[in-house]
Amino acid sequence: xxxxxxxxxxxxxxxxxxxxxxxxxxxxxxxxxxxxxxxxxxxxxxxxxxxxxxxxxxxxxxxxxxxxxxxxxxxxxxxxxxxxxxxxxxxxxxxxxxxxxxxxxxxxxxxxx
Amino acid sequence: xxxxxxxxxxxxxxxxxxxxxxxxxxxxxxxxxxxxxxxxxxxxxxxxxxxxxxxxxxxxxxxxxxxxxxxxxxxxxxxxxxxxxxxxxxxxxxxxxxxxxxxxxxxxxxxxxxx
Numbered sequence: 622x623x624x625x626x627x628x629x630x631x632x633x634x635x636x637x638x639x640x641x642x643x644x645x646x647x648x649x650x651x652x653x654x655x656x657x658x659x660x661x662x663x664x665x666x667x668x669x670x671x672x673x674x675x676x677x678x679x680x681x682x683x684x685x686x687x688x689x690x691x692x693x694x695x696x697x698x699x700x701x702x703x704x705x706x707x708x709x710x711x712x713x714x715x716x717x718x719x720x721x722x723x724x725x726x727x728x729x730x731x732x733x734x
Numbered sequence: 735x736x737x738x739x740x741x742x743x744x745x746x747x748x749x750x751x752x753x754x755x756x757x758x759x760x761x762x763x764x765x766x767x768x769x770x771x772x773x774x775x776x777x778x779x780x781x782x783x784x785x786x787x788x789x790x791x792x793x794x795x796x797x798x799x800x801x802x803x804x805x806x807x808x809x810x811x812x813x814x815x816x817x818x819x820x821x822x823x824x825x826x827x828x829x830x831x832x833x834x835x836x837x838x839x840x841x842x843x844x845x846x847x848x849x
Binding site: 625627630655657662663664665666667670711721722724725726727 | 738767774775776777778779782792824826837838839840841842843
């Protein structure tokens with residue numbers, strides 16, 4: 622069965638610093654992977670997704686993630702944090718039969734001025 | 735207008751009461767989902783529906799039921815609410831699988847408190 626582990630329930634960075642949010646997955650089939658962001662009092666919004674092809678995926682708001690099969694990882698990065706990036710971020714993997722998403726526990730990103 | 739709407743946005747109820755959360759979508763998607771979000775647990779799937787005649791249990795369906803009234807409407811009911819059902823509930827929709835992936839679009843959430 623598919624599963625997702627997000628390392629670090631809370632991450633704090635200074636404005637302008639590198640953002641790195643970690644995600645490791647377990648999947649019995651080639652994975653389709655997603656990062657979602659949830660801003661305060663809002664629903665989830667898709668940041669980026671990996672399906673097939675290029676392993677470095679670019680998303681909205683300057684975020685990107687790299688699929689590393691050998692490490693079963695899909696870490697999310699952004700070169701320079703902005704105050705508006707403060708939110709909760711969820712990594713997800715598509716279920717085995719392609720019909721549902723399995724989410725990680727989430728990482729709350731705090732950006733300090 | 736929002737593509738996926740949820741009503742109510744906030745609800746406080748008492749133990750033992752029946753409550754219904756509603757979800758409507760204008761995206762024309764066939765697939766709809768109900769999740770609950772708890773701090774530190776992420777989102778967990780309660781029920782999902784691939785079309786009006788297809789309803790499936792998710793990983794935490796006990797204590798919940800659903801109704802797919804139309805392609806655009808998917809309701810979640812708590813027959814007898816209990817305090818540990820206090821959570822943030824999300825509805826989501828997606829299109830049929832194309833290319834093998836399944837991007838889901840989420841509503842704004844319903845915050846439910848059971849006293």
